Amino acid sequence: xxxxxxxxxxxxxxxxxxxxxxxxxxxxxxxxxxxxxxxxxxxxxxxxxxxxxxxxxxxxxxxxxxxxxxxxxxxxxxxxxxxxxxxxxxxxxxxxxxxxxxxxxxxxxxxxxxxxxxxxxxxxxxxxxxxxxxxxxxxxxxxxxxxxxxxxxxxxxxxxxxxxxxxxxxxxxxxxxxxxxxxxxxxxxxxxxxxxxxxxxxxxxxxxxxxxxxxxxxxxxxxxxxxxxxxxxxxxxxxxxxxxxxxxxxxxxxxxxxxxxxxxxxxxxxxxxxxxxxxxxxxxxxxxxxxxxxxxxxxxxxxxxxxxxxxxxxxxxxxxxxxxxxxxxxxx
Amino acid sequence: xxxxxxxxxxxxxxxxxxxxxxxxxxxxxxxxxxxxxxxxxxxxxxxxxxxxxxxxxxxxxxxxxxxxxxxxxxxxxxxxxxxxxxxxxxxxxxxxxxxxxxxxxxxxxxxxxxxxxxxxxxxxxxxxxxxxxxxxxxxxxxxxxxxxxxxxxxxxxxxxxxxxxxxxxxxxxxxxxxxxxxxxxxxxxxxxxxxxxxxxxxxxxxxxxxxxxxxxxxxxxxxxxxxxxxxxxxxxxxxxxxxxxxxxxxxxxxxxxxxxxxxxxxxxxxxxxxxxxxxxxxxxxxxxxxxxxxxxxxxxxxxxxxxxxxxxxxxxxxxxxxxxxxxxxxxxxxxxxxxxxxxxxxxxxxxxxxxxxxxxxxxx
Numbered sequence: 001x002x003x004x005x006x007x008x009x010x011x012x013x014x015x016x017x018x019x020x021x022x023x024x025x026x027x028x029x030x031x032x033x034x035x036x037x038x039x040x041x042x043x044x045x046x047x048x049x050x051x052x053x054x055x056x057x058x059x060x061x062x063x064x065x066x067x068x069x070x071x072x073x074x075x076x077x078x079x080x081x082x083x084x085x086x087x088x089x090x091x092x093x094x095x096x097x098x099x100x101x102x103x104x105x106x107x108x109x110x111x112x113x114x115x116x117x118x119x120x121x122x123x124x125x126x127x128x129x130x131x132x133x134x135x136x137x138x139x140x141x142x143x144x145x146x147x148x149x150x151x152x153x154x155x156x157x158x159x160x161x162x163x164x165x166x167x168x169x170x171x172x173x174x175x176x177x178x179x180x181x182x183x184x185x186x187x188x189x190x191x192x193x194x195x196x197x198x199x200x201x202x203x204x205x206x207x208x209x210x211x212x213x214x215x216x217x218x219x220x221x222x223x224x225x226x227x228x229x230x231x232x233x234x235x236x237x238x239x240x241x242x243x244x245x246x247x248x249x250x251x252x253x254x255x256x257x258x259x260x261x262x263x264x265x266x267x268x269x270x271x272x273x274x275x276x277x278x279x280x281x282x283x284x285x286x287x288x289x290x291x292x293x294x295x296x297x298x299x300x301x302x303x304x305x306x307x308x309x310x311x312x313x314x315x316x317x318x319x320x321x322x323x324x325x326x327x328x329x330x331x332x
Numbered sequence: 333x334x335x336x337x338x339x340x341x342x343x344x345x346x347x348x349x350x351x352x353x354x355x356x357x358x359x360x361x362x363x364x365x366x367x368x369x370x371x372x373x374x375x376x377x378x379x380x381x382x383x384x385x386x387x388x389x390x391x392x393x394x395x396x397x398x399x400x401x402x403x404x405x406x407x408x409x410x411x412x413x414x415x416x417x418x419x420x421x422x423x424x425x426x427x428x429x430x431x432x433x434x435x436x437x438x439x440x441x442x443x444x445x446x447x448x449x450x451x452x453x454x455x456x457x458x459x460x461x462x463x464x465x466x467x468x469x470x471x472x473x474x475x476x477x478x479x480x481x482x483x484x485x486x487x488x489x490x491x492x493x494x495x496x497x498x499x500x501x502x503x504x505x506x507x508x509x510x511x512x513x514x515x516x517x518x519x520x521x522x523x524x525x526x527x528x529x530x531x532x533x534x535x536x537x538x539x540x541x542x543x544x545x546x547x548x549x550x551x552x553x554x555x556x557x558x559x560x561x562x563x564x565x566x567x568x569x570x571x572x573x574x575x576x577x578x579x580x581x582x583x584x585x586x587x588x589x590x591x592x593x594x595x596x597x598x599x600x601x602x603x604x605x606x607x608x609x610x611x612x613x614x615x616x617x618x619x620x621x622x623x624x625x626x627x628x629x630x631x632x633x634x635x636x637x638x639x640x641x642x643x644x645x646x647x648x649x650x651x652x653x654x655x656x657x658x659x660x661x662x663x664x665x666x667x668x669x670x671x672x673x674x675x676x677x678x679x680x681x682x683x684x685x686x687x688x689x690x691x692x693x694x695x696x
Contacts, residue, residue, distance in 0.1 A: 059654075061652050061653055062658070064649070064663070065614050066605065066609060066614060067391065067392075067533055067604060068652075070531070071531075072649075072653060074530075074531045076653075089501040090501075090502055092502075093502070093607075098531070101531065154492075155501045156499060156501060185488060185492040185503065186488055186492075186503060187503075187610070187611075322499075325498070325499060
């Protein structure tokens with residue numbers, strides 16, 4: 001008789017996959033995996049917080065192969081999950097194929113802003129604005145007059161980060177030297193902490209004493225090396241100040257967790273269209289907590305907050321890399 | 333003398349290997365607190381009980397058939413081509429260039445053109461290791477695996493710096509024109525009332541793979557070249573004595589092998605993605621080794637083994653979708669099957685051979 005519960009358990013799992021009645025949200029992580037301490041993990045944290053707050057549950061998948069991108073989208077949409085939330089720009093192409101086939105399903109795509117579909121909430125972030133603020137902090141904290149930037153994969157998105165950072169740093173000190181390096185040109189560059197560490201050492205040898213990592217899992221190596229070598233670092237996406245208390249100057253927050261939380265909270269009534277979350281929406285910002293309180297003086301805070309207000313009010317414009325595919329102040 | 337009957341060699345050994353892999357996988361699943369029976373039923377249901385599941389199973393199987401045949405042909409000449417991955421990548425480059433820069437009027441014409449391009453590029457990538465093996469004695473295992481890395485780097489460079497559309501984030505080419513899009517199983521088998529294979533990537537290149545299985549069978553067992561291949565594989569001095577030139581046969585075997593591996597790209601690049609992406613091969617070149625080992629280098633065996641691995645891949649995707657089994661453990665389960673059917677073949681074979689020998693002795 002031990003077989004019976006097993007069979008009924010199997011039937012329950014199958015019933016779940018077939019039923020269309022449940023309108024639970026589903027979350028599709030990118031190939032980096034959900035525990036990357038950065039982008040995907042921020043999404044997972046947002047989803048987890050939503051589940052704890054509401055008692056709801058959600059379905060998730062970590063992709064293993066390229067063909068699964070479209071498959072996961074279709075299977076979740078067919079099974080009645082709503083909304084289906086995707087992470088990363090690589091989902092844009094499959095989404096443009098799948099979304100028109102499921103007009104009743106709402107999709108939410110983080111880091112995608114250029115699709116033409118009525119049932120997708122496309123969520124972009126004004127990463128250059130947040131990077132501008134941490135760039136200012138870096139320039140004010142630097143004693144050598146040289147700051148570094150370590151990017152992940154060399155794509156326009158990461159240049160967008162670096163460009164905002166450079167503008168903020170140069171606004172504080174026009175004579176500042178900025179060293180920018182990219183980890184690589186393939187998705188492997190998102191998860192290469194060893195290379196991140198080497199790049200950081202190279203930048204230190206050129207005089208950098210604050211290094212900003214916009215590199216996903218690679219950033220873990222950047223922050224570690226900066227702490228080992230006694231210089232300051234800046235984290236990205238999630239608040240990474242706690243990784244090396246007192247040695248991470250700040251983190252450029254990209255509130256992917258809030259975007260995911262809000263999408264799940266809205267459920268089937270999710271508003272679609274293109275949304276860009278900037279400083280005004282608290283979609284980006286800089287992290288201030290007990291781990292870096294001693295590093296950020298009152299004067300630094302006053303100047304950065306003033307710049308933040310000016311950007312929100314429209315008095316200060318941070319140039320985006322996308323505007324003409326180049327950065328006015330930094331060559332990559 | 334044969335140590336055991338052919339049926340035991342072809343059927344019993346892989347079956348027992350599979351059973352062992354299944355038992356170990358079940359233990360793995362139990363150890364993380366999931367139900368192996370439910371997991372297995374989920375895999376079967378998701379991969380084999382719905383036409384959409386078959387659409388994915390056969391899509392993966394198509395890849396494995398091409399790479400499995402590629403490895404099998406080289407095996408017959410006793411060469412270990414582990415460069416299927418790189419040859420398939422270059423095949424993808426050939427397909428992409430043909431699709432993007434030649435204005436094809438219709439998919440059927442395009443399919444012939446892209447298949448030729450894929451074979452040409454795949455074979456060309458195998459030519460250098462083949463020449464080095466034949467003329468300079470550089471071992472094929474070393475050179476082909478190094479060529480995988482070179483292929484990956486070359487493709488990376490071309491996709492990032494040359495073929496990527498301006499402003500795009502993905503290291504991938506632009507989408508291929510509509511006229512090159514291959515008909516999928518859905519287009520071919522759906523009627524007005526019932527939609528079959530909905531949204532699945534299986535496409536017409538599956539039939540090319542089946543046809544390739546038949547052609548490889550013809551080649552190996554029904555042509556003079558196939559005889560030379562097998563003779564060379566059995567014994568190089570004997571082949572030499574029979575007037576077979578080792579250098580020539582080495583190069584020809586690897587050219588055919590590379591062309592078959594390259595053909596895989598028609599399925600992934602033209603059939604599924606409809607653009608060339610960075611990791612379009614996704615390890616199929618290495619799975620091909622396990623497929624060829626399990627299929628005993630016979631085209632029919634390769635066909636069956638490829639479908640089994642297609643089932644494992646699609647079933648694994650279903651597990652990832654509907655259970656909380658982490659993806660790392662799904663890879664462990666897939667790896668166990670490869671380990672048992674490919675690498676640990678002798679662990680099952682030797683006791684079985686001893687058993688059959690003992691039985692025969694008792695009879696006589």
